[in-house]
Amino acid sequence: MTLQAIASRLGVSVTTVSRVLNGRARQYRISEKTEQAVLAVADKHHYAPNHLARSLRINKTFTLGLVIPDISNPFFAGLARHVEGEARGVGYAVLLCDSEENTAIELESLRLLQGRKVDGIIICPVGRRGEHLERLYRQGLPLVVVDRYFPRRKLPYVTSDNFGGAFSAVTYLIEKGHRRIACIQGIPDSASNRDRVAGYQKALDEHGLLAESCLVGDHFGERNGYIQTKLLLQRTVRPTAVFAAGNLITLGCLQALAEEGLRVPEDMSIISFDDQPYFAFLATPLTSVAQRYAAMGEIAVQRLLNQIDTANGQAPEGIVLPTEFRERGSVKILRES
Amino acid sequence: MTLQAIASRLGVSVTTVSRVLNGRARQYRISEKTEQAVLAVADKHHYAPNHLARSLRINKTFTLGLVIPDISNPFFAGLARHVEGEARGVGYAVLLCDSEENTAIELESLRLLQGRKVDGIIICPVGRRGEHLERLYRQGLPLVVVDRYFPRRKLPYVTSDNFGGAFSAVTYLIEKGHRRIACIQGIPDSASNRDRVAGYQKALDEHGLLAESCLVGDHFGERNGYIQTKLLLQRTVRPTAVFAAGNLITLGCLQALAEEGLRVPEDMSIISFDDQPYFAFLATPLTSVAQRYAAMGEIAVQRLLNQIDTANGQAPEGIVLPTEFRERGSVKILRES
DNA sequence: ATCGAATGCACAATCGTTTGAGCATTATAA
């Protein structure tokens, strides 16, 4: 069912039908009678406008692109949920791209989204270089970077207080008497990871423990957590605590500990950056640093829509959301300070 | 950058440019010289075809719709990941819609996807009635139903062996000596839930325990698991085991048990339908019925592409994937049989 | 020299909308 079809069925012009269906009948002086006739035929045949044609003509697709590194990571899934929900609420659809933590796929995805003329893109980028994103942004493509940002790039972003969250977590460990605290990091090239690591190091430094720093790992996946924990356990001097920079790292770490027959927190303390609902029900309820998923997703969409609606008027500032420290039972108290 | 722009820069026609860029230069006898010139200009200016215009013309969008009830449920997130990956591999993009387990939103999403002229839809439907889906399918819209299907509808689907998985799980409980086995179900209207419940009842029946049947709950969310467990615990005669019909139900159940100070499996045994990576690391590693995410997603996409490419030639059969019983430690042995 | 084929490209319609401008016809005012 097209405008054409309705028009010829009624003996009126396509223009008239279009105007009626866009609610501009009054404005263009279409008679009440014609209007009703059009509406009747339209919903009798369940007319639905061809969005492609419409988008082509008005140069707007009401579609957003969402590029994330791994939708099966609960963090990104949670984010995606709120992004989609918020977008749908204001009449936008979401094209989902999973970059698999792979720069090439990310680039490919961005091209795909551009080709499909999305009105804007929300992206959790992979890689150290935000050059391509800044170029897109400068070219006028509305863009919001989420979670992982680029400090030196002029790009709007929204992220958690990674530094602060990590800092308070590690400070907590130190206050509980831990000295040898390992950090299993995620992707070194990502800002969120760098900030978490910086928070870790700052906390150590403030207590004169920087020499004890033990930074390992290179990925946010479960596998990295597993391998690095295994390696840590082989050291002659084992750490007494692990600060895991992401929820999947934590999971892999737990797996390795379980395999080695070690208990949390008796044999090893853990704090996880990024909380998950199930953390409270693990063998040992995990102490963690929680992020604000909902706020993150909603703010990202809002900022994107702002750019879309106001033709890029605002400065590309960053927004940093507070984290919440959730004390549970995965940290052994060596010595109360 | 449009075909027009390239064409006028070179003084050739749009047709010629189009043909060159589609690799049909030879076929339409474009000279080597012209071809090279076009290619040079095109990639100097990073020409990317306007997908909207192209889709409108060729009546194909290379885009799939994916409708799921809750992307933050790890089951659906896992599914989404494989669907997206498989789709991307063959040049398709994915429009994501989260129906929030809400029929109205599902309908709205389907309309949105149709309006955007997706080439096909993969959907985990909500609701008891698949009428609207069958109508779409009959109208020629390529469609694959995943996880939740409609027994009487002529619709292609792919799902897990919900009955078999549930049956073996509950049989296992019975063999371990349990008699009062509660089942916290998900959405009663969904086929996957019905089959799980049927498997539960069949297992009870085979051991003459149908009278002991205790079926509660009405949603796949965490909240339902929590509430129903709380209610179960208030009964004068408590069940000794719970069969939870989904991973979030299990989570809510654990939360309630923890709050009541009950331990798994000493005070209550649990088996979860749908396994999650973290299940192995819970306070008590959870015995569960695992589903094949990857296979499910990939098969769904393959079947959809088949429909798209072969103009709906095949019968709308269902595919049922086997489940895997993972015995861990959440079932107390009351009496070995 | 002439005919047929091969070569190299352009025309114009089409997909389904939106939209500024314009054109009859009728009603109102002077």
Add this chain to the structure above:
DNA sequence: TTATAATGCTCAAACGATTGTGCATTCGAT
């Protein structure tokens, strides 16, 4: 009666691609 205004619509271009058909020109063969 005549100019003016209001009413109710239509025309046609445009968005950016794809595609069947057609039209010169050149080439080779006879």
